[in-house]
Amino acid sequence: MRPLLNVRDLRVDFPGGREQVVKGISFTLNRGECLALIGESGCGKSVTLRTLVGLPGTGGVVRAEALEFDGADTRRFSTAQWRDIRGGRIGFVLQDALLSLDPLRKVGEEIAEPLRLHRAITRPEREARVLQLLRAVGVPEPELRAAQYPAQLSGGLRQRALIASAIACQPELLIADEPTTALDALVQMQVLDLLASLRQGNTAMLIVSHDLAVAARLADRVAVMRAGEIVETGPTQEILRRPQHQYTRELLAAAAAVHAHDSAPSVPAARRSTPVEVAAIGVTKSFASPGGGKRLALAPSSVTLRAGRTLGIVGGSGSGKTTLTRIILGLEKADSGEVQFQGRPWLALSPAERRAARRRVQPVFQDPLSSFDPRYTVEAVLGEALDVAGYKHGPDRRARALELLRLVRLDGSHLPRRPIELSGGQRQRVAIARALAAEPAVLICDEPVSALDIPVQAQILTLLAELKSDLNLACLFISHDLGVIRRVSDDIAVIKDGHIVEMGEASDIFRAPRHPYTQTLLAAIPDVEFHTDAVSFSMENNCHQEAGHGMFFVN
């Protein structure tokens, strides 16, 4: 039985811009098999996938000893032959359906397109098939959804619709490029379940991700990619239990670190009764709704942040967690309730005192690039914060800047550079350095690692934990991913639709979650145990039910 895909010594370069992106990789894929390509951003995995359908990108030069789909040599394919295969025999799912579906076309039209191109069926038949497909991927009310535009669907439904369009013609091979990134943790699980169910139809799958958990859930075999080369390949369980290559081990360690199993954070926390730095008491906030009327973003909520401890706030998109942090940071005004800093309400201070105190509560945002003035270099960014902290001139200032960079594991060579030239992880470090430059007592981190690759996530999380401990900071950490929260938090608050539904010490909550929503979130965490030289991986997921409203549990 010849393999569905046969790739030998594939090389792709872009002579105009970057150098060789794919440097001679080889793999095969049999019918009905699932292969996962795992690697960090920039390792060439996406280019590889696109080359398999003949779309390496502008200026891409493809060379290979063998590049065959079902025995046919695709190196010599004409455009017409490619058009035949794309969509018809190979389905492609891109990351982030919000960007990958035409926003100006209805969902139904997008799904019908491959049918229109490859199947000679009438329009009513096409429409019926579209509804069938939507049902198959688990989209409720398919008639309604097919007539809507992508922006009107939630992230999870959109991704399902995208998958529906890829499988419309029942392709022999389904290629998915980061199919679950950009989705909330819960939704990620659901999409992975969907993909797993598709395997039953003997569809071969090629998945690319930076998260080993995805591979573990879906793949028969794993190929680890790094800097354009495949460093290790083998059956999934083998790779997970007995990784041979150093890089594979690093990836596993990072995945384990981020999807942490043990409930105690690696760095021990301060005692429960340390002084309260910031307290939000009964704060509420409503926003004007576009259709008129008001929407309650935050019901009366109270949280306390203590020195040396991290409060993790976990909830989905639109749950109100960001609103709460913006109120604490003073960027939004609460409709009612108050915020206290070191025991004194903000509003009781004079404006001058308030301004002086503001720097003691510093943010770290999800997208660091937008938090830097586009005209500023790293030095200028740090300089602004140093000014406020009292380092106006002279050698002291430069010394302090270097010290801050050292704290975040960067060095002086980064000072004259612009943030846009740095990598995602480096930018976040600069953002943290700036926050530290203001000599804060409290650090507010809003999804600081969600946009980063898993390995980099692990590094930043470790950094934050160490800084918190060394500098005795009070931390607030927001995420949609309970696994990440578990890694960093001492205390946890679970928030849903503007209400805090459960709050308490992390270990208590993880041992015995009370609220259904918390239990659902907990179930969505992949279970990874990392031992000294082996990793075992198992998945528990039964997150089908929606949690109820109006319940509140304090441990």
Add this chain to the structure above:
Amino acid sequence: MSGRYRHLFWRLGAGALVLWGTVTLIFLAINLTPGDPAITLLGGPDALPTPAILHQVRAEYGFDQPLHVQYVHYLGRLLRGNLGISYRLHQPVAVLIAGQIGATAMLAVSAMAVGVVLALVVALATAKRAPWLTSLFAGIEVTLSSVPSFITGLILLLGFSFNLHLFPSSSTRGWTANILPTITLALPIAAVLAQVLRRELEDILEQPFILTARTRGLSEAGVRLGHALRHALVPALTIAGIMFAGLLSSAVVVETVFNRQGLGRMMADATTNRDVPLVLGIALLATAINILVNIAIDLINAVIDPRTERS
């Protein structure tokens, strides 16, 4: 649906507000210019108005009355379609405009149509193709959009009309006489639009959803026409609508160069002759048309891209 009608009323209301504001501004300008407003209306002291005409103007506009009374009468006259009298040409402004508007309107509309179609074709064909092709067209377009229209007109006139005797150089008779002026007006529009469209298309063609369409097996032409075009239409129409105002301005120049009768020519002459009521009448009309055209564009955009409605 009601949302859409509400939106339409809102826009019409805003447009009426703007028109009213313009009218008021003009009223204030006439009355607040130092000196006798009657003399201002007649074109300033250099225009040497005769006492008889001054008397006539004062009687018609009632400058001896208090300002707010004048204003009410002024608005009333405008609402009845009375745009005043041209004291140089001795005819009501409205009549003068009605006589010339046909020729100019036809010119403007055909120029706009030619410009948009030309731009669409060029942009769709040349976006993301070989760099030398893009350079070539970009160079042509930059030149065309930089050259003042009266120079383009003169060149076309000299080239095609005088030297090659291909098209008649003046008179408005026969459709062949319209070709050169239409092209002169259309070229700058097409040039700018093509540049904008091409760049928009190049951005659009990089988007992930275009890649998705390709992975489904859609051909290059299918991708451009079926997906990219719709996205490029919104900025294209918006710009075209805004450039409509410029069309009316350019008509002034083109009609002068090609010696055609039309509103533009009348406007130029009126300015030289300091015939204020006529100048104001044409300007007001142009403003009203401009507002209407832009509202229409907004509505069309809302149909093409539902996202713009919500913002």
Add this chain to the structure above:
Amino acid sequence: MSQTTLFFASLTVPRFALRNLRPGLTLAVVFLLLLLLAAAFPAALAGTDPLATDAHNLFASPSAAHWLGTDEDGRDVWSRIVYAARPSLLLGTSAALFSALAGAALGLAAGLGTRFADNALMRFADMLQSFPEILLVLVIISFWGATDTTLVFALGVAGVPRAARQVRAQTLGLRRAGFVEAALTLGLPLGTVIQRHVLPNAIKPVLVLLPLDIGWKIAAVATLSFLGVGAPPPAPDWGSMLAIDRDYVLNAWWLTAFSAGVITATVLAVNTLGRELIRRSEGRA
């Protein structure tokens, strides 16, 4: 070509520098330097008096004595062109600066102010913008005459709505920008944050488009003169040199060709420079 095209000018610049434009850029810079020289020291470039008529030498074709020939009154065309550089450049630049400054002020006020202020200011901008530009200029001129001041004011006012809209859009976006919020959390006073972060970033589009606007304004000045509405004769002026009788156009081609050429070259050169500036600024953003 108008203010509205300027609004979208940054959309017309292709992202990648085209190799062809390199020699174009050098040519543009050289030409502009020559132009500046002509504006500053016209006597150095043109020996003859631009106003000196010579009844014996009407419509002379280009020769060694008169490089570009003479016009209908026997005046030297070359020197008229050179001497016309200064008023064209001055008028164009002043009008462009007026648009930029007034427009930026309006836009900042609208973007930073209350919703009411924003609405009021933008309705006012709408009013100005509804007037087709040349028509607006013509209206102002018909009221107040065609002196240098009124020309600058009229042309400048025509460009205010465009600049105001751009600055307002930037300002509104900047109000919620991450780095503005970050600066606020450092405890900096609102005024400092506005001055240090909002202002420089908000006026960027206006600064970037300034050269292009100058180009357009120079073309507009020439157009107005052509229509007979600009500076009165016998002052040397590029546009009015083109507004001669059609019969002369055929027989004395040098009258139209050179002034048309210099207008076109000026606008092209300024535009090329302006587009390069746009391309550079985007690389940085």
